[in-house]
Amino acid sequence: MRADQEARLDSESFTQTLHGHRVVDPYQGLEQDESPETKRWLADRDAELRAAATQWPLRADLADDIRGxxxxxxxSVPQTRGxxxxxxxxxxxxEHPRLVVVEGDHERVLFDPLAVDPSGATxxxxxxxxxxxxxVAVQTSSGGTERGALExxxxxxxxxxxxxxxxxxxxHVAWLxxxxxxxxxxARRDDGDGRRGVWLHRIGAARGTDTLVHACTGPRTVPGVRLRRGRWLLISESHGTGHRSDLWIADLSGEDPGAPALRPVHVGLEAESEADVGPDGLLYLRTTHGAPLRRVCVTTPERPDTGNWREVVPEDPEATLDGFAVTGRPGSVEVLVTRTRLGISELASxxxxxxxxxxxxxxGEGMVAELAADSRGGAHFCYADVSSQLSVWVYRxxxxxxxxPADLASAPDRTPVRRSVLWCSSADGTRVPVSVFSLDGASAGPTILHGYGGFGRPRQFGFSATVLAWLRAGGRYAVAHVRGGGDRGRAWHLAGAGRNKARAVMDLVAAADTLVARGMCDRDQxxxxxxxxxxxxxxxxxxRRPDLCxxxxxxxxxxDMVRFERLGLGAMWIREFGTAADPxxxxxxxxxxxxHRVLRGGPTRYPAVLxxxxxxxxxxxxxxxxxxxAALLAAATGPRPILLRYEHGVGHGPRSVTRAIELAADAHAFAAAETGLSPARRRRARPHNER
Incomplete structure (x- = not known):
């Protein structure tokens, strides 16, 4: 047991009985962000982290490589206006992207976050x-809160x-x-004052005179709004994270935009759809209705209900249909779709x-994102792979x-990365794929195994300077496509969500055991x-398995999955995890x-944790x-460290480049130190023109 737990309060004061179970929560006091006890406790954790970081020999090398x-x-994908x-x-x-306007050969900066806030927090x-x-409507936020203003x-x-x-x-912002x-x-999504929904804002109107055109039908729905072809208003509500949405359409031609006559496309259906209006005036839908891995259907905006849908792009039983764009001209419409097959994107017309x-x-073999039709009858999309940064491409x-732009036409040199797929058998016999990346000729040794397994999101293999730096340092990187994610469609998601979440955990355990059994690494690596x-x-x-790694x-x-609904956006995620109110x-x-598993487990030899x-x-x-x-510090025995790297002034999402590099370098230098990836092992692979 460790004695530095001054934030451990009287456990009886945080004990409750739920559905006949006595639940002890001795560190509930640490939920108070600004309490003196929390601040003192965080200061101690910061001192421990700084002391430990001095023992990470690859820290500087990894930071330099990531920066390069x-x-x-x-x-970003461009938008043309005139x-x-x-x-x-x-x-x-x-440190941050800046918004620019390009007119002919002239480029000027329209908005630079650093000019607004030199600290880099915006x-x-x-x-x-x-x-x-x-x-131009711009949305900004500060300090990582992602709660900001629309200007x-x-x-x-x-x-x-x-x-x-x-x-x-x-x-979403939809200009009229x-x-x-x-x-x-x-759309207002989480301002907490009961005004969730879609609003109409008129430039120059008196403050507080925005018009509510659609109120959310429930407290945990997320509204969205789009305007297509200058005429068709599309309003959606996503219901939590359970692959369910409602969708409406309205024709604004000759109508008051403050009171659109919304016509249901589908409401109350156990399906999720995204809609667009093509150059032929028809309504196209990427949907899970009748297709768990998604298909594209078409109908008329005047009669949009599901009984009038016609399939134009069928479901692929082995790949998720992640994006679509309707391009071309009236009479020659083209539907572009992107699919993801075990992390690798495909684009088809x-x-x-x-x-x-x-x-x-x-x-190459990588990720396609942000596929969008452009004003010239074609499309733009972003592409990235494990060894190539995100780039913008034009399709005709x-x-x-x-x-x-044209001045970036030449492809950069790439570090050669090898990808393979192995399959493991989970506790219930389900076969789970694992993607493995290494440099050519990499031998068994230090390996990072990544997992996500939530919200039905498929893993896509785009660019990560952190992963590439790890590979160039001589490590191996693996990704377990566990249930709960969307790698194999809606059924794969639901099989690892809610009361089935433990299956996702066992899938990851099986992946780790398989990597060791196949000789790709030892437990200590x-x-x-x-x-x-x-x-x-x-x-x-x-x-569940402290000996795993x-x-x-x-x-x-x-x-803390007993109280997750009370923290952050947890109340929005009941469809994903369930609710403690249900027995x-x-x-x-x-x-x-x-x-709670750590609290119940008593003194245990845990792996090093950051x-x-x-x-x-x-x-x-x-x-x-x-x-x-706090729970791990109290329970862990043995020499492995339990560390917390805590940052103020940033949040869950984007941050300045410098802060992102520092975070990535610390995390992977920790992994290197604990798995034996030392400077002696470092086999930095250079592009061919550097050799």
Missing amino acids: LVSGVLW TAVFATRRDAGD TLDAWEPSPDGAL VLSATDGNPVERPVPGVRYS PAEHGPAFYF HDPERGTERAVELP SGEPPIRW LCLSGGSAGGLLVLAATA AAVIASAPLA EDFAALLDYSPY LTGFGGDTRTGAAHPRKMC
């Missing part, structure tokens, strides 16, 4: 130009044209055409009339995609890694909850890693 790997120019092109750009040395979360390109800037000089709209979190404006729809499909060649029908819901996964596996990295994790849900939550927490984290909540660290 992210030094390229990064663009003759102007809007996009974000981040150059080598920049991030540009979203932006959307008006149809005529005269105005309208002049595209001429970047100055604000009115006071910001408060209470906005990653809202000029005859209705200047005005836009936006469909002719909805002929029913034919044609594969579109990609730069029948032609190979090309890089954008294995580190589990996961963030957010993945942090929950790796901590639950560790609490040498080290664990859990970044911004969930940990059967509670029994499942208590069984795998890492915090938890990360962020003071501005409004998603999972910063209390989870604090409480988990």
Whole structure:
């Protein structure tokens, strides 16, 4: 037992009986962010971390390598308005992307987060130009809270044209055409004052006069809004995280935009759909209705109900359909779709009339994201792979995609990375795939095993400077496609969600055991890694099998699953995890909850654990890693360290480049020190032109 637990309060004062179970919570006091006890406890953890970091020999090398790997120019997908092109750009040395306007050969900065806040704590979360390109709506937040304001800037000089709209979190913004404006729809998602829904905002109108056009039907739904072809208003509500949404459409032509006549596409259906209106005036839907891995259907906006849908892109039984864009011209419509097959993206073009499909060649084996139709009848998309930073590509029908902007047309040199897939058998016999990455010729040795397994999200293999630096240092990186994620569709998600979450944990355990059994690493060379819901996964596996590995990295994790609904956005995630108010849900939550398993387990020889927490984290909540660290410190025996890396002024999402590099270098230097990846093993692979 360890004696430095001054935050351990009277355990009886935090004991409750739930559904006949006595639940002890001795570190509930650490949920208080600003209490003197919490601050003193965090100061002690920081001192422990700084002392431990002096023993991480690869820390400086990893930081330098990561910094070099992210030094390229990064663009976002552009949006064209008239003759102007809007996009974000981040150059080598920049802490944040800045919003720029490109007109011909001239480029100017419209919004730079560092100019607004030199501390680097402010991030540009979203932006959307008006149809005529005269105005741009930008969303910013500070300190990592992701709760910010929506501000309208002049595209001429970047100055604000009115006071910001408060209470906005990653809202969709849908500008109305000029005859209705200047005005836009936006969504309020979690401002906590009962105003969740879709609103109409008119530029220059008196403060507080926004019009509610659609109120959310429940307290845990997430509203969304889009406007297509300047006419069709699409409003959606996502119900928690259970692959269920409701969808409405309204025709604004000749109508009052403040009172749109919303027509249901589907409401109350156990399906999730995303809609778009094509150049042919038809309504296209990417949907799980009748297809757990998703398909694309088409109907008319005037009769959008499911009885009138016609399938144009069928479901692939082995790959999830993750994105789509309807391109072309009236009479020659093309449906582009992206699929993910065990982390690798595919891009294909469909002719909805002929029913034919044609594969579109990609730069390599990687990830396609942000596929979107453009104003010229084609599309843009982003591409990245394990050894290539995110880049923007332009697609024109029948032609190979090309890089954008044109001055980035040459492909960078790549570190050669080998990918393989092995299969393991989980406790119930389910076969679970594991993707394994290494440099050519890598031998058995230090390995990071990553897992997520939540919210039905498929794992996509894009660029990670952290992963590539680990590989270049001589390590191996593996990803377990556990149930609870979306790697194999909706059924795969639901098989590891709610009361079935323990299956995801056992899938990860099986993956770790298989890596060892196949001789890819020893137990003392294995580190589990996961963030957010993945942090929950790796901590639950560790609490169940303390002998499983040498080290664990859990970044911004969930940990106390009895009280998760009270912390961060936990109340929104009942469809994913269940609720402690239900006796059967509670029994499942208590069984795998890492915090409670450690409390019940008594003194145990745990692996080395590095938890990360962020003071501005409004998603999972910063209390989870604090409480988990306290429980582990009290229970852990043996020489392995239990560490908490806690940052103030940042949150769950984006941060400055420097802070991101520091976090990544610390985490992977910890993994290197605990798994034996030493400078002597380092086999840095250089691009061919450096040899």
